Every structure is written in C-alpha cells, then in structure tokens.
Amino acid sequence: MSIASVKSEDEYNTLINAEKTTVVLFTADWAEQCKHVQDALEELAKFLGNKLQFVSIAAENFPEISMKHQIEAVPTIIFFTKGTAVDRVDGVNVAEITAKCKKLGGSVAGESLEERLKALTNKADLMVFMKGDRNAPRCGFSRQLIEILNATSLPYETFDILNDEEVRQGLKTYSDWPTYPQVYVKGELIGGLDIIKELKANNELEIALKG
Numbered sequence: 001m002s003i004a005s006v007k008s009e010d011e012y013n014t015l016i017n018a019e020k021t022t023v024v025l026f027t028a029d030w031a032e033q034c035k036h037v038q039d040a041l042e043e044l045a046k047f048l049g050n051k052l053q054f055v056s057i058a059a060e061n062f063p064e065i066s067m068k069h070q071i072e073a074v075p076t077i078i079f080f081t082k083g084t085a086v087d088r089v090d091g092v093n094v095a096e097i098t099a100k101c102k103k104l105g106g107s108v109a110g111e112s113l114e115e116r117l118k119a120l121t122n123k124a125d126l127m128v129f130m131k132g133d134r135n136a137p138r139c140g141f142s143r144q145l146i147e148i149l150n151a152t153s154l155p156y157e158t159f160d161i162l163n164d165e166e167v168r169q170g171l172k173t174y175s176d177w178p179t180y181p182q183v184y185v186k187g188e189l190i191g192g193l194d195i196i197k198e199l200k201a202n203n204e205l206e207i208a209l210k211g
C-alpha cells in the first residue's frame with residue numbers, strides 16, 4: 001500500500017477533519033530521510049490501514065499549513081483526530097512513530113492489535129503461526145515444521161496467517177521476525193524453521209518447546 005500525497009489544501013482539510021485519525025507526513029522529495037519514514041509508514045499502513053489513514057504532504061508546496069504547525073524540518077509527522085493535532089514526531093524516529101501509530105490506531109475500537117497478538121501467541125503453551133494448518137500446510141517451510149513437531153509427542157495449536165492479513169503483517173512487527181512459520185512457547189517467540197531444525201540437531205528441541 002503506498003501513501004497518497006496531498007494535492008490541495010481542500011483535500012488536506014477533508015482528510016484531517018475525518019473521524020478516523022490521520023497520520024500526516026510532512027515531507028520533501030530531496031530529503032533522503034523522508035523516504036525512510038515513508039517506507040515505515042507503508043509497513044504500518046498494512047496492518048493499521050483500517051484504523052488510521054496515512055498521507056504525505058510536500059511541506060514546501062503548502063507553506064501556510066507548514067507554518068501553522070511549525071514544521072521546522074522534514075520529516076515531521078502530525079497525527080490529527082477530527083481536525084485537531086493530537087500528537088507529533090519530529091525527525092526520523094521510527095520506533096516512536098510505530099508506537100504512536102499503534103497507540104492511536106489501537107484505541108479506536110476495543111482490543112488493540114497488540115493485545116490481540118499477545119492473546120493469540122498465548123492461546124496454547126506451544127503455538128505455531130503458519131501458512132495453512134497442521135492438516136494442510138500451504139508452504140514447504142510450514143510443512144517441514146509440522147513434520148518435526150508431529151514427531152514429538154507435544155500438543156500444539158496452529159494459526160493460519162493466510163486467513164488474517166492483520167495478524168500476518170502485525171506479528172512480523174510485534175516479534176521483529178519477518179517470516180513464517182513462527183513458533184511460540186508460552187507467548188515467547190522461539191523462532192522459525194531454521195531455529196527449530198537447529199534445536200533438533202542439538203537435541204534441545206523438546207526442552208525448548210516445553211518452556
């Protein structure tokens with residue numbers, strides 16, 4: 001998902017006055033560091049896109065707006081809820097941007113994505129997030145993992161990330177692990193297939209999976 005660029009002041013006003021919180025990136029084409037923040041927002045939009053709207057605005061093309069919000073450098077992000085600037089992040093601070101997006105996106109309706117992921121990763125003592133399910137893995141990596149787990153006598157549950165794009169993208173950020181399968185013991189990430197294979201080769205698999 002790419003972040004749309006604001007074309008007019010009218011469009012900007014409509015966006016920031018929306019019910020949904022709007023994340024506005026004040027940017028400039030020439031500033032390399034803006035690209036970094038833009039990429040981070042694009043990742044966040046994948047799983048928060050239903051809670052927040054993300055836009056960028058070329059700060060120098062809209063001097064009145066930039067002056068009003070005291071934009072002194074790009075990138076700067078301002079969060080608007082119903083026309084009011086509720087928060088901001090100056091500069092390239094992806095961790096802070098991520099935390100604020102999660103906070104503002106999560107508080108819209110009930111359980112936040114973070115709470116949901118925490119609950120899901122703790123659903124069983126041994127939890128596997130995979131493509132497909134234990135009876136029908138839909139990726140070679142997930143299938144190999146299931147074969148290894150089935151060879152142990154340990155009970156486990158699976159979650160099919162192909163059925164839930166929010167979890168698929170969200171868990172990558174939540175656990176800082178970019179691929180599936182992902183194996184959790186008591187809510188803690190153990191790793192993917194390579195880690196499980198390594199634990200098995202070292203005869204440490206059962207101990208690690210019991211937690």
Ligand SMILES: N[C@@H](CCC(=O)N[C@@H](CS)C(=O)NCC(=O)O)C(=O)O
Pocket residue numbers: 131139141168178179180181191192193194195
């Ligand atoms: N070396 C990885 C292999 C897993 C992997 O590369 N998975 C890819 C392809 S199935 C993946 O999940 N990509 C991200 C995605 O599809 O969302 C491991 O140890 O688990």
